[in-house]
Amino acid sequence: MQKIGNSRPQLMPSGFYPFYVWQYCKTSQFHHTRYGTEPESGQVLYEHLNSQGNPKEARERLYVTSKVFHSLKHGISVKDAVNDALRRLRLDYLDLWLIHAPFLPESVDLKQVWRDMEKLVDDGTVRDIGVSNFRISDLDILLASANIKPVVNQIEANPYLQQPELKAYCDKKGILIEAYSPLAPLTSAPGGPLDPLLEELATRHQATPAQILLRWSLQSGYLPITTTRNEQRMHEFRAVAALPAHEFASGPSAPGQLALTKEEVDRISTVGSQMHVRKFWQKEFGHPGN
Numbered sequence: 001m002q003k004i005g006n007s008r009p010q011l012m013p014s015g016f017y018p019f020y021v022w023q024y025c026k027t028s029q030f031h032h033t034r035y036g037t038e039p040e041s042g043q044v045l046y047e048h049l050n051s052q053g054n055p056k057e058a059r060e061r062l063y064v065t066s067k068v069f070h071s072l073k074h075g076i077s078v079k080d081a082v083n084d085a086l087r088r089l090r091l092d093y094l095d096l097w098l099i100h101a102p103f104l105p106e107s108v109d110l111k112q113v114w115r116d117m118e119k120l121v122d123d124g125t126v127r128d129i130g131v132s133n134f135r136i137s138d139l140d141i142l143l144a145s146a147n148i149k150p151v152v153n154q155i156e157a158n159p160y161l162q163q164p165e166l167k168a169y170c171d172k173k174g175i176l177i178e179a180y181s182p183l184a185p186l187t188s189a190p191g192g193p194l195d196p197l198l199e200e201l202a203t204r205h206q207a208t209p210a211q212i213l214l215r216w217s218l219q220s221g222y223l224p225i226t227t228t229r230n231e232q233r234m235h236e237f238r239a240v241a242a243l244p245a246h247e248f249a250s251g252p253s254a255p256g257q258l259a260l261t262k263e264e265v266d267r268i269s270t271v272g273s274q275m276h277v278r279k280f281w282q283k284e285f286g287h288p289g290n
């Protein structure tokens, strides 16, 4: 086993596999059973893969994520939990398996859970492992004894919840931040200070405010994960990734080539930092500034 290394670092620059999953399944990622979407996702996956000339090759083009959390609270082993997920998803491996949150009972030994996750990489049950909602203190504990570094930390992040210290920590350690709720400024805090700027930039780049937010996320070094049941939005969201994340514009975007300038990214960050919004896990994160 490689000491502290991402198993598939080449995944990161493109990082848009979840978009492909959407295309076929019209759900966002594949979720932990708490969301209850694994069986229906499994059915859609099965139908999709078997409609392709070469199902094995088609499977390689998908990046399927699921998470473990409640099983751990109920004393179910990591191995049993992933096997249950695989059965429901009708797959023989997962691309990414996450610890959903560090908010586990004291009886659960996080280091042991991570060792069990690592074994799944070793035996090929999952290709990558990661964490979600981990703070710096949680990552410190995990990294102290990890052999395989988490590929991602999936956290709530958008201009109203930038978490610069956690972002800097993860950047330094080479852990990609997957940003969930990237559209919260539109969906949870309409009327907030960003609204006029998002409208201005959407007009300038002939895009929608949601696309501007996703592009901000990408160009700021996050990997946004969103979801929609609306087919038009699905196309809009996929178009955001037409240009690589590191590509900054020098003026208004050409059609279908959305990119923000460095100054625009910075303006969104500055205005966004005037407001704090957290939608999920509020009780666990406690202090409103967290």
Ligand SMILES: NC(=O)c1ccc[n+]([C@@H]2O[C@H](COP(=O)([O-])OP(=O)(O)OC[C@H]3O[C@@H](n4cnc5c(N)ncnc54)[C@H](OP(=O)(O)O)[C@@H]3O)[C@@H](O)[C@H]2O)c1
Pocket: 028, 029, 031, 100, 132, 133, 154, 155, 180, 181, 182, 183, 184, 186, 187, 210, 225, 226, 227, 228, 229, 230, 233, 280
């Ligand atoms: N790890 C965790 O603890 C955790 C917690 C929460 C979420 N997540 C993950 O993150 C994913 C995304 O989270 P999220 O749903 O909070 O993300 P989001 O991208 O902030 O919000 C998506 C929602 O916004 C709506 N929407 C999209 N465009 C819109 C627009 N232009 N105007 C108004 N509403 C719009 C969508 O509704 P329509 O369907 O109508 O387009 C959808 O319900 C989830 O599916 C889940 O996988 C993880």
